[in-house]
Amino acid sequence: MxxxxxxxxxxxxxxxxxxxxxxxxxxxxxxxxxGIYNNILQAVRDSRDWNQDQINAYQNERLFSMVRHCRNNIPYYQKLFSEYGYHENSFTDLSALNRLPILDKQTLQSNIQLFRLPGEKAYLTQNTSGSTGTPLSLDLDEYTYKLAMALVVEHEEYHxxxxxxxxxxxxxxxxxxxxxxxxxxxxxxxxxxxxxxxxxxxxxxxxxxxxxxxxxxxxxxxxxxxxxxxxxxxxxxxxxxxxxxxxxxxxxxxxxxxxxxxxxxxxxxxxKVFDYYGTAEYLIFAGQDNEGLYRLNPLIGITELNSSKSSEKQNRIIATSLTNYNMPLLRYDLRDTATANNNKTADSAISYLEEIFGRVDDYIETPDGRKIGRIDHIFKGVYGIKEAQVVQDSLNMCTINIVPRDNLSNIDTDQLKRNLISRTCSEMHVVIQEKSSIIRGANGKFKSVVNKLIDKS
The missing domain is CATH 3.40.50 (Rossmann fold)
Structure with missing residues (x-):
């Protein structure tokens, strides 16, 4: 309000x-x-039935238009394309996207005015919560904002x-x-x-x-x-x-x-629970289908999964806007990670995500450099817990904060420690602390993992 x-x-x-x-x-x-909302909603409904060829054709065309807009109108990309010698004709296919560098949040924050469309009033300015320490003010055009609303409505309708x-x-x-x-x-x-x-x-x-x-x-x-x-x-x-x-x-x-x-x-x-994933940057929407897979809507953006190590299953989500001409972001690092579903992903295009793991800093890091996400499995078979949070205090020490349903003595804390150690490393020292409640972060959001080792600036 x-x-x-x-x-x-x-x-x-x-x-x-x-x-x-x-x-x-x-x-x-x-x-x-x-206004234009009803037409957008119908387009979202129609896109659910597209095959991969239709998705690729649509996204190729929109990518070309977006790159042309960026080269002609957006100061940051005008300079970038000039330095690289790129033209919109360099981006007629999704596979060409990796020619561009990945855009991180710090670069966006430092050059925020250069990403805005000069002389254009935003339909809405979205202020992010800054839960990672860096709030942003993002300009949206009318189509993108109403598309985001339609995507949620269609997700609910579908279920x-x-x-x-x-x-x-x-x-x-x-x-x-x-x-x-x-x-x-x-x-x-x-x-x-x-x-x-x-x-x-x-x-x-x-x-x-x-x-x-x-x-x-x-x-x-x-x-x-x-x-x-x-x-x-x-x-x-x-x-x-x-x-x-x-x-x-x-x-x-x-x-x-x-x-x-x-x-x-x-x-x-x-x-059933049907989760959906979207971001304050309005670059991606992925809603769970009846099988529990996250279906990426093709209208709002292009999604890539990027990893610095070929052996990593959990890859960073890189997203490109196809709609927001007021403040377009190309190959933006959302700092969340996910895995693709190979059975429903054709060729190099990504249409479905298997799991979304959360932020890069929502991980337990081991002394040998591994990042362990989705550690909620450690609570399987351990009863009496109302709520819990894992806090990494150092490379070889974690604290599990527990809000018990009744009494902490009724919880098999030894099993819980073994579960965490088995998923991290044998050197991990685990401490259990009873809490009356788990402190929420920005906007009342709950974090299952807090990593004190990572600089959140």
């Missing part, structure tokens, strides 16, 4: 807060879902949730002051039939209110951070109750979905 004075909002009674949330919701609705269906949201939105412990813990956005729940007020004492409000609202979809929805699901298990409604789908985003989180969510709500 950036357009609403926080002081006025938090000082208002709940009935007025609901009006303010809906008013802001209608403002966003007009920004997102009017049986029509636009406008009852939706419960659990994310990082601060809908009431953290020290205000009185219900209600949700506000209604009538513009999208969306009930926005606070993720900051859920505990054993308040769960009864969440339980009853969700039953009354009976959402067709629950959407939000996987950590927040998994926390909700855990409270159902602790209270030994089941929801009196069955969602069509659970949709997660913004954090890496961990295997144990998926398991507890699906067990409680009796439906």
């Amino acid at each position: 950036t357009s609403i004075s926080e002081k006025f909002y938090f000082g208002s009674p709940v009935w007025l807060q609901n009006i303010l949330v809906s008013a802001y919701g209608y403002k966003l609705y007009r920004k997102r879902y009017t 049986g949730v029509p636009f406008g269906a009852r939706r419960a949201t659990f994310a990082g939105r601060m809908i009431q002051n953290s020290d205000d412990l009185n219900p209600p813990y949700a506000r209604m956005n009538l513009a999208e039939n969306q009930l926005i729940f606070s993720s900051y007020h859920l505990n054993a004492n308040s769960f009864k209110w969440y339980y009853e409000r969700l039953n009354k609202f009976a959402p067709l979809e629950i959407i939000g951070y996987p950590s927040a929805i998994a926390d909700l699901a855990t409270h159902y298990q602790l209270a030994d109750v089941k929801p009196r409604f069955k969602p069509k789908a659970i949709v997660t985003n913004s954090e890496t979905l961990l295997s144990w989180q998926r398991q507890v969510i699906e067990d409680v709500f009796g439906c």
Whole structure:
């Protein structure tokens, strides 16, 4: 609610807060879902049925147009192409992309004005959270912004949730002051039939209110951070109750979905979780299909996987914009990693991702230089944990912070230590610490791994 004075909002009674949330919701609705939006949504729907030849033809054409735009209009690329002697005719095929250097966040941050289209007012400026220590302000044109909205809507539609269906949201939105412990813990956005729940007020004492409000609202979809929805699901298990409604789908985003989180969510709500991956730079959208693979939408950008070592399975995601003419980014390093699905990836083109592992700095690093991601598997078979986080303090020491369901003494901590050591190295020293809660980062996001060795500047 950036357009609403926080002081006025938090000082208002709940009935007025609901009006303010809906008013802001209608403002966003007009920004997102009017004008050219319907044509864009139809294009997204149509693109789901494209074969690889259609995808390649579309992306080749859009890449040529984008490079031509960059060479003619974007100061940073005008200089770059001049230095390399490149012309748009040098980029008539996706395979030519690797002629360009990879763009890192530091270069973008240092030259931010040179990436903007001179004399053009942005449809929207997206401010990133700066969770890695470097916030950015990114200009978007209307097509790109509305395409991003359409991609989420089509992802939900594909999994049986029509636009406008009852939706419960659990994310990082601060809908009431953290020290205000009185219900209600949700506000209604009538513009999208969306009930926005606070993720900051859920505990054993308040769960009864969440339980009853969700039953009354009976959402067709629950959407939000996987950590927040998994926390909700855990409270159902602790209270030994089941929801009196069955969602069509659970949709997660913004954090890496961990295997144990998926398991507890699906067990409680009796439906599948369909994660999607997108970024604040609006370069990529990958939504899980019915098989659990991340399908890359071809309209918004081109995705490459890049590794400095041929033996590495987990490769950095490099993305190129095909739509945002206000601030195009070519071969931008998203600093996240993933693996491609070889069975559904034709030739050198990448259409599906098998797994997305999160940020490069969300890894445990071993003394011999290996980076171990997705260590959530260490919790498999270890019961009694409500939430956990692994912190790497040094090359040979990790601390596992645990929020127990009942008592830490009931958790097989020795097994947990063995599991982590077996996935890292025998020299790793593991310490277990009990916590009452795991501190969230920017926008309330949960990090399953914190690596203190990496400079986040």
